[in-house]
Amino acid sequence: MTEILAIIPARGGSKGIPRKNIRNFVGYPLISYSIAAGLESELVTRTIVSTDDEEIAAVAREFGAETPFMRPAVFAEDNTTDLPVFEHALSWLAENENYYPDVVVQLRPTSPIRPPGCVDDAIKILLMHPEADSVRGVVPAGQNPHKMWRLPNGEKAPMQNLLDVESIAEPYNAPRQSLPPIYWQTGHIDAIRPRAILEKKSMTGDVVFPLMINPNYTVDIDNLSDWAKYEWLVKFGDLEIVSPGPARRPMPATVKLLFLDFDGVLTDNRVWTDQDGRETIAANRSDSYGVNLLRAAGIETVVISKERNPVVAARCKKMNVEYLQGVDDKTGVLKREQEKREIDPSETIFVGNDLNDTPCFPLVGWGVAVADAMPEVARQADFVLSKKGGHGAVREICDLILSRKTE
Incomplete structure (x- = not known):
């Protein structure tokens, strides 16, 4: 049996939105949407929350996730990156449970609006390509970097274009349709082979395959204005999403x-x-x-x-x-x-x-x-x-x- 481990990183010290991970988002704690994505997956075999916070851990267990360990404070600081968090989780599971997953899935709480099936789709792509180190969700970029500039010497000196394009002398003047398509990574889903994390010391490795995601699901909650905007999207966007509760019905077309x-x-x-x-x-x-x-x-x-x-x-x-x-x-x-x-x-x-x-x-x-x-x-x-x-x-x-x- 292929062991697929979903890890949801959720530290307690959020600054932008205090207690963000357990704040109610359309009626449910924010973290519960990512837990639901792991539990509803047909391929994920374990769903774990890595947190340093006892209250977050309790909420995680309430919604069905495991919390086999508490994350050390040194891995829960403002500038902590994902890599040490995942290294700690994999090392702890190996040392304490003799558990070695074949695939690790990252489900970020700040991307709660996921299309059904995206977790399994990412895992399938990774399993189909033995040469792949990871799969990452992407959407078409809203802004084309070929039309972006650098100011290496400040505002009073000439600009330099950010990217060159072979066979196009001035990409910043070219029609958008003639430029190479560009994609933006989202926080919905990363499927990673443990070797990339433990051996290559990377959250992606060298060979990264894409999972194309409908851009209507593009969400990353960093502040309260984001929160309000994306709650509106869930309420009125007519999007089918992975939810921790029963599917929400739309407003009737006719009300009497x-x-x-x-x-x-x-x-x-x-x-x-x-x-x-x-x-x-x-x-x-x-x-x-x-x-x-x-x-x-x-x-x-x-x-x-x-x-x-x-x-x-x-x-x-x-x-x-x-x-x-x-x-x-x-x-x-x-x-x-x-x-x-x-x-x-x-x-x-x-x-x-x-x-x-x-x-x-x-x-x-x-x-x-x-x-x-x-x-x-x-x-x-x-x-x-x-x-x-x-x-x-x-x-x-x-x-x-x-x-x-x-x-």
Whole structure:
């Protein structure tokens, strides 16, 4: 049996985005996407996380990875390269487990958006070519280096072109189509023979084969603006990706009915109680306007709440929204409302925030969680809003529905 070891390097001292590797990315810890890529591979036989951080190790184990060792701090510094990390992992496994993999796969946590099959595709290319030291994922380069310049003597001296091209005197003036195609390496996947790491002291070796990856999957998260951009890509990019959870369904093409939980969705989940037991909640006026826009577009809204306090009725009447409160079995009420209106369940949406909302998600076409939903709820939702409950989450879902309707 060919032993294929996937190693996910994840140190705890990220500076650009603190605790980046376990920060939630579209509902799941960032590292879990790379763990899923290793576990879902048909060829990978072990998936290990190399980390110096106990919390990261615990999250890694929660999502199915092994953490047989803790990485020494000397290999987890800001300027530590990949090579000593992989040398340490292979040496530790050899000395402590007598384990010698045939292929090592690197799955970087900062490239979470992977096309299905890319891990196995890279491994197959490596196994098909005994002369290859490694396989690395590449995409067409966004910028052609033949049109780039060097300033060897500063800004007040002549420039020099970066690359020459045989038979083209001035590549920087040539049409792009006449220049050699150039490819950019991505962080999605590296498949490496251990000899390259241990003998050649290299993460690639001398003979590197390409795995062509769809450039739509090009992702490398270094800062918070990257984070927001790529969360948007997962939510709206219509890309099939390797995910640590169930496949997320797209928003229905047609929406006829929106179901809302009350506490934590229309409110911020806090409540004020006076000495007489009267309760007051905080809500967002923009949510009311969003619901009015839906109504004008012919889309109904129904609130289903477990809460029995009169505040639910007062707020819903103010918004002119139909409501059902004191509901212990939300799923039964939801199905009844769908049937009563003769609306296909696939054309309905449910927005929730807490554990008693998740059973509703499979009964609608799109299960949605507010930004501050319980982690378990966010993980089961098809979509996680950017707004918190009571802070414009309902207006956000209304705007999303209306934007799809006008496309």
